[in-house]
Amino acid sequence: MITSQQAQDIVLNHCHSTPYAEQFVIYFCELSPKQDFWIIRCNSEGYVIYNQLEHCYIGVNAYLVDTFTGKINIVSSGESVEDFLQEIYDTQTACGQFYLLRPTFSKENKISLLHLKQWIGCGYIDAINLLTINKNWFTGKRRYLQHIQILLDKRDIKTEIILADKIDNIVVINNGTWFEEDIKKELRTVIGNGI
Known part of the structure; x- marks a missing residue:
């Protein structure tokens, strides 16, 4: 040493x-x-x-x-x-993988789906797509994702942070995404990507 x-x-x-x-x-x-x-x-x-x-x-x-x-x-x-x-x-x-934030609930959980829809201000189809087609929301530094996770949890939108090998077409979060409005904007970007 x-x-x-x-x-x-x-x-x-x-x-x-x-x-x-x-x-x-x-x-x-x-x-x-x-x-x-x-x-x-x-x-x-x-x-x-x-x-x-x-x-x-x-x-x-x-x-x-x-x-x-x-x-x-x-x-x-x-x-x-x-x-x-x-x-x-x-x-x-x-170990070379990427941190990824995604929801822990499915479209079958109607109450959580409604919270997500109302909070973002989008239609049901877009909210359902965020739980199915576009279920991998964000990637970035773990502490940035943890901050977003805490804010979403306060809105009864449950998420998890996992490690993944690929992050193709996933929105990258940086230290500029710090407030609820920023997160809503980035989730709308996820909707717009239509992956």
Whole structure:
């Protein structure tokens, strides 16, 4: 296992390889909860030691150094370390497959069918197609699908997230699909695909 000092040296070597003529210093280093990454934060010496705001570098939240390989992953300032780590673990779990969100009920469940129809604001034929022909609704990062699943569950629209080998013609969800109206719009896209 790579030690804390080795991980810090890896990050400092990476930072000093940039075209900036700054000295960088580490101000945070700890193991991830699974002890598979060193979470390291650093910035310019002028900022960390002397509190000179004009020397503060932005854009990087943390560096994750794999404790076995020494490979660096960079977490951008707009992301949390926890989310980044979870995406790494989700990718490992998927083993090359794709996460897919789909309904857990069939067209025979009239109450759930009615909830779906009313919530989307579509006709019965389109709602039935979402449960038969177009039953694989979305693909994307697992945490994005989990967010959608929680919102749909609040509307009594039960779904599941599975792993699949193929995702042909399935709507890809990104971090822009965050609110109920966005989800409705994407489900209407699924209806429009007519797969």
